Amino acid sequence: MVMAQSLFLKLKENAPDCLIDVLAPAWTFGLLERMPEVNWATAMPLTHGQFGLLERVRLGKQLRSEAYTQAIVLPNSWKSALPPFFAGIPVRTGYVGECRWGLLNDARKLDKQQLTMTVQRFVALGLPSSTPLPPPCPTPRLSISLAQQQAVIAKFKIIHTTKILALCPGAEYGEAKRWPGGHFAELARHQISMGWQVWLFGSEKDQDIAKQINQATQNTCIDFTGRTSLAEAVDLLSLAHSVVSNDSGLMHIAAALDKPVIALYGSSDPTFTPPLNPQARIISLNLACSPCFQRVCPLYPVGHGNHTHCLTGIKPERVLELLPP
Secondary structure, X not given: OHHHHHHHHHHHHHOOOOOXXXXXXXXXHHHHOOOOOEEEEEEOOOXXXXXXXXXXXXXXXXXXXXXXXXXXXXXXXXXXXXXXXXXXXXXXXXXXXXXXXXXXXXXXXXXXXXXXXXXXXXHHOOOOOOOOOOOOOOOOOOOOOHHHHHHHHHHOOOOOXXXXXXXXXXXXXXXXXXXXXXXXXXXXXXXHHOOOEEEEOOOHHHHHHHHHHHHOOOOOOEEOOXXXXXXXXXXXXXXXXXXXXXXXXXXXXXXXXXOOEEEEOOOOOOOOOOOOOOOOEEEOOOOOOOOOOOOOOOOOOOOOOOOOHHHHOOOHHHHHHHOOO
């Protein structure tokens, strides 16, 4: 969704009066509400992986009354193109994907050599097919109000008189994208000794690793994992001075908040989905086996000795060198 904001910005740049409505899972609304380019958000009633043919047809028919002039379909699945088709939207743009001829009438062939980054692929769909590639991509920028910041400060009873380091130790995709908890803990101990606060972010699935990090600092971190909505996490991150994160959604959010981000890459490709902010710093060892895009290291599985050299080899000292004073 953060990368999609680059598309929204490009659409507004080319047609300032256009209205952009977004069909997306309801849990993303906290992000969309912080994107001034978005006029309205409609909840996708189906979860990822659900086919739900009748539900998609019904949704499309419900959208007919909105009289949209164009639909840009970002997912490449066949089922994702069904609602715009049944909504009767005259221009339906997207990549061919799963043989979507007919469902899309502005079907583009994806040139992966020209469009090497996900954000470039999104932005290109908002431009005429004759546009030279790759297109320039606006930097995502989430808009946070003082009132939103004050609301989370009050709710979580925050006292912040020092600088804040935000650590995002989770990664939904799998173990091969997660920097070791012990390395995060070493960063936390160092910054706390320098008078900083350290805040831990993530979902309920990240609570174990956050607990491990916090215990290693004698519970001197503030642990927000599993305690916030996505919107609250965004507003809290807007208060941080620096962010260290695995390749994750929170990394992209921190970059869109214009924070100094240090992004740690293991099994994924930093050239494909990098943090979209020029001040972000990327650390990747660029081993011969990377990127493998595996959830668990295929060379040294967990429990069988050493593993994920692409991440364990990134030492805390290297990250500390990049943290701003």
